[in-house]
Amino acid sequence: MPYSKTTPPLTIRSWPNAILHVDGDSFFASVEQSLNPALKGKPLVTGQERGIASAISIEGKRLGITRGMPIGLIKKNYPECLIVSGNYEAYMAYAKRMFDILRRYTPLVEEYSIDEAFADITGMRRLLNAGYEEIGRRLQADIEKELDITVSVGISLTKTLAKLCSKFRKPHGLTCVKGGYIHILLQKNSIDKVWGIGSSISSFLRKYNCATAYDFAVKPLSFVEDHLTKKEVEIYKELRGELVYPVEINKKETYQSISKAKTFTPTRSKEHIFSQLVKNIEEATAKCRKYGLTAKELVVTFRTQQFQTYGQKAKLSRPTASSLELIPLAEILFNKCYVIGLEYRQTMCILTHLSSAKDVQLTLFDNSLTIEQLDNIDESIDDINKKFGRGAIHLLDSLPARYKVRSEFKMPTLKIVV
Numbered sequence: 001m002p003y004s005k006t007t008p009p010l011t012i013r014s015w016p017n018a019i020l021h022v023d024g025d026s027f028f029a030s031v032e033q034s035l036n037p038a039l040k041g042k043p044l045v046t047g048q049e050r051g052i053a054s055a056i057s058i059e060g061k062r063l064g065i066t067r068g069m070p071i072g073l074i075k076k077n078y079p080e081c082l083i084v085s086g087n088y089e090a091y092m093a094y095a096k097r098m099f100d101i102l103r104r105y106t107p108l109v110e111e112y113s114i115d116e117a118f119a120d121i122t123g124m125r126r127l128l129n130a131g132y133e134e135i136g137r138r139l140q141a142d143i144e145k146e147l148d149i150t151v152s153v154g155i156s157l158t159k160t161l162a163k164l165c166s167k168f169r170k171p172h173g174l175t176c177v178k179g180g181y182i183h184i185l186l187q188k189n190s191i192d193k194v195w196g197i198g199s200s201i202s203s204f205l206r207k208y209n210c211a212t213a214y215d216f217a218v219k220p221l222s223f224v225e226d227h228l229t230k231k232e233v234e235i236y237k238e239l240r241g242e243l244v245y246p247v248e249i250n251k252k253e254t255y256q257s258i259s260k261a262k263t264f265t266p267t268r269s270k271e272h273i274f275s276q277l278v279k280n281i282e283e284a285t286a287k288c289r290k291y292g293l294t295a296k297e298l299v300v301t302f303r304t305q306q307f308q309t310y311g312q313k314a315k316l317s318r319p320t321a322s323s324l325e326l327i328p329l330a331e332i333l334f335n336k337c338y339v340i341g342l343e344y345r346q347t348m349c350i351l352t353h354l355s356s357a358k359d360v361q362l363t364l365f366d367n368s369l370t371i372e373q374l375d376n377i378d379e380s381i382d383d384i385n386k387k388f389g390r391g392a393i394h395l396l397d398s399l400p401a402r403y404k405v406r407s408e409f410k411m412p413t414l415k416i417v418v
C-alpha cells in the first residue's frame with residue numbers, strides 16, 4: 001500500500017520506550033581511514049588476507065564495489081581502489097571506544113556486533129536535558145569527534161524499529177520515529193528490510209500481499225500466528241511498537257556457544273596453522289571464563305584456500321574452560337583433519353554445551369588438585385590480560401600466530417655456553 005497521509009497510525013503513544021540503535025558506517029574501512037588519514041576520501045577495501053572484500057569505504061561503494069567481491073576482480077576493474085588487510089584488533093579497539101561513548105548516555109547498552117549496539121534511552125530526556133533525536137545527534141557528534149568515523153543512528157520504540165531507522169538513512173544518518181509515525185516508516189520499507197525476516201519468509205509474505213513492512217504489521221495477529229512461527233509473531237509485535245526484545249546488557253551470559261575464528265594469509269605451515277588454532281582456543285576459553293561458563297564439547301574447523309572446510313568434534317568427559325586442558329585435545333583433532341600440502345586460510349574453535357562453571361561435578365577419576373591448579377593458572381592469566389591488555393600473556397604455542405607478518409617470526413637461537 002503506498003504511503004498516504006490518511007493512513008491511521010498503529011499506535012498514538014509517542015515514547016512508551018525509546019530504543020536507540022547505532023551502526024558504524026563501512027566500519028572496518030572507516031577505521032582504516034581514521035588510522036591513516038592518507039586513505040581518506042579514497043576508494044578502499046579491506047579483506048586482502050581473505051581474498052574477498054570484507055568492508056568497502058563509501059568511495060569504493062560509489063564505484064560499485066560490493067561485499068564479497070574477489071580482490072583479484074577489484075584490482076582488475078578498479079585499479080584506483082586501495083586494498084588493505086583487515087586489522088581486527090584495531091576494529092575491536094574502536095568498537096570498544098564507540099560503545100564506551102554510548103555508555104555515557106545510558107548504562108543500558110547491548111553490544112550487538114562489532115560495530116552495532118542497542119541502547120535503552122527511555123526516560124533519559126530529562127537527565128540529559130535533550131529530546132531523543134538530540135541525544136542521537138550528540139552521540140553521533142561525540143563518536144565523530146573522538147574516533148573520526150561516522151555512524152548511523154536509529155531511534156524508535158523497539159529494537160526492530162530502531163534497526164529499520166538506522167538503516168533508513170546511511171551513511172551518517174539519523175532517523176528518529178515516535179509512536180505516532182511508525183506507520184509511515186513501515187510503509188517506506190519493503191518487508192525484506194525488516195530485521196529477522198529472511199528471504200523465504202519475505203517471499204511467503206509477498207504471496208499474501210505484504211510488500212512493505214506496513215502491510216505485514218496491519219495483518220491480523222491470527223494470520224501471523226496461524227502461518228508463521230513465534231519469531232515472526234515477535235517481529236510483528238515489535239513493528240507495531242510493542243516492545244518484545246528488551247535491551248539486554250547481560251546478553252553475553254546466555255551464550256549457546258562461544259566461537260573464535262581467524263582468517264590469515266594462506267599458509268601450508270602446520271606449525272603456523274596450529275598456532276592460530278591455539279590462539280582461537282585461548283581467546284574462546286578466556287571469554288568462557290569471563291562469563292563463568294564451561295564447555296562440554298569442543299569443535300575445531302579448518303578452511304583451505306579452496307574454501308573446503310574440515311572439522312572435528314569431541315565430547316569431553318568433564319566441562320572445562322581451561323586452554324591448557326583443551327589444547328592437547330585440539331591437537332589430536334587437528335592431526336585428524338590436517339592434510340599435508342594443502343594451503344589453509346582459517347581456523348576456528350567452537351565451545352558448546354555451555355553450563356555454569358559452578359555446576360561442574362568432579363568424578364572419582366578427576367584429579368581435583370591438578371584441576372584446581374589449572375584454575376589458578378587461568379585466573380592469573382586472566383588477571384594479567386585484564387590489567388595489561390588482551391594477549392599480554394599467552395601460551396608459547398600461539399606465538400607464531402601473534403606475529404603480524406608470519407615470515408617475521410623466527411625463534412631466536414639460544415645456546416648453552418660453557
Ligand SMILES: [Mg+2]
Nearest residue numbers: 023024025115
Ligand atoms: Mg555497520
